[in-house]
Amino acid sequence: MITPDLKLVEKYNQPGPRYTSYPTAPQFTENVAAEALVADMGKSPLSLYFHLPFCASLCWFCGCTKMITSKTAPAEQYIELLEQEMDLMLPHLGQQRPVQQLHFGGGTPNHFTPEQIDTLARAIHSRFHFAEDAEISAELDPRRLTQDHIKAFARLGVNRVSFGVQDIQEKTQKAVNRVQSDEQNRDAIRWAKEAGMCSLNIDLIYGLPYQTPDSIHETLNQVLSYDPDRLAVFSYAHVPWIAPAQKILERHGLPSGEEKIKMLGVIIRELTSRGYQYIGMDHFAKVSDPLAVAQRNKTMQRNFQGYSTFHDVEICGFGISSISQTNNTYRQNVKDLNTYESMLNDGKLPLDKGYVLNQDDRMRRLTIMRLMCDHTLHFQTLSKELGIPFKDYFASELNQLKSFIADELVELNSDYLKVTPQGSLFIRNIAMIFDAHLAQSKARHSKTV
Incomplete structure (x- = not known):
């Protein structure tokens, strides 16, 4: 059982990256030619991401790239732009690469009407070939969800769904401008299950106004009655400068x-005593869930969509602000819709920034990602995989772990580095030791705990 130690939290709770990539997004630069960013396409299966940015109202805690509108016409126009982007990208992707994973994020994907979802489904399926066991998921808002929305996403192929709940207490809901009833949550879950969506994730946030340990306990009791397969329980990141x-x-x-x-x-x-495995950071999954199994088997991955079971895929993002990843590059689309439209109309990929990894970046990326996923670094295995004497190459970093070792957050011997259960709460801090860019970065981050 992990019990957070307040003194250690006070010591280590400092701003730091979440390491959904390495190098992290603040290191992306405009000084990279688009040709260099798309020249590295491989032959591995694809993981597609579509950013659908529209929301009918603003949740005041939200730090995502979104556009607030009550109208649905902008969504119709946005689908046309997504089609343009797909057509521009397809020649770079190569023919018949299977899609292993597809995710819709936002914004609010169910801001789109059922008819618009069908239009988007036709646009995607006419251009991409999906593996038979492809995972197709969507982040949905129960407040504005209808059964017709669910049926449309089911026709698209969605088999995993994530519902944003955040908190069940009305006082907190009003304070963050997101009032959402238990009935809305239960209707959404029932419709999803009736449509054959086999996996349910619930998003919660702690650290919002009026929340207390007792209120969080009540929220968890109610949410666990929904029987989710996974939970993402995010620490509220107060970043008003963003x-x-x-x-x-x-x-x-x-x-x-x-x-x-x-x-x-x-x-x-509560969660670990009621059948859920602590995956890391803010993620939990039933012990039988594929994500929990992947963590135990040390095959779990981490990318811009969080923790994942898919390890040999190339991420290709579409829509404003979306991020893509190849073996050696990252690229991010522009965040402004007008700029996005203008570039597409000019026949240009709507890229804003990117990064080409060097050899050191690739070695540190693997090290940080294995640390974030496995909470263990086996030196002999990494030496073989990276083609270097790991302990020699990272001698300075390993020496910087003395404070973590003294606080019993890390165990270090001649064969491995292992994060203790208490140390798992500070995994971002430990990963920061291996980040060669952090000291020179001027980026502002949320706190690590």
Whole structure:
């Protein structure tokens, strides 16, 4: 059982990356030619991501790239732009590469009407070939979901669904401008199960106004009655310099660091005692879930969509702000819709920034990703995989772990580095030791715990 130690939290709770990539997105630069970013396409299966940015209202905690509108006409126009982008990208991807994974994020994908979802489905399926066991998932908002939406996503092939709940307490819901009833949640889940969607994830947030350890306990009790397969329980990241609307939450007051740590203790205790495996950071899964199995087998991966069971895929993102990844590059689309449209109309890929990894980057990426996923680094295995004497190459970094070792967050011997259960709460801090770019970075990050 992991019990957060307040003194250690006070010591290590500092800003740091979430390591959905390495190097992280702040290192991406405009000084990379688009040709270099798409020249590295491989032959592995594809993982497609579509960013659908529209929301009918603004949740004041949200830091995502989104556009607030009550109209559906912009979504119709956006689908046409996605088709243009797909057509521009297809020659670079090569023929008949199977799609192993497809994810719709946002924004609110169910802001699109059922008819628009069908249009998007035809656009995607006419251009890509899907593996028979492809995982197709969508992030949906129960407040604005209808059974017709669910049926449309089912026709598209969605078999995994994630519902944003965040909190069940009405006072907190009103404070963050997201009022959502238990009935709406249960209807959404029932419709998804009736449509054959085999996996359910629930998103929650702790650290919002008026939340307490007791209220978090109540939220978990209700949410567990939904029987989710996975839960993402995010620590609220207060980054008003990125999301100015978050300043509104300051009027209500935010829980203290000590209160947040107590909430985290409740979350870990409740979920791990009720059949869920702590995957890492803010993710939990039933012990029988493929993600939990992949973690135990040390085949789990981490990318811009979080933790994943797919390890040999190339990520290709479409839509504003989406990020793509090949073996040696990252590329990110522009975030402004007008710029996105203008570039597509000019026949240009709507790329804003990118990064080409060097050999050191690739070695550090593998090291950080294995650390984030396995919580263990086996030196002999990594030496063989990277083609270097691992302990010699990273001698300086291993020497910097003394504080973590003294605080019993890390075990280090001649064969491996192993993160302890308590240390798993500080996995971002430990990964930061291996980040060669962090010291020179001017990026501002959320706190690590």
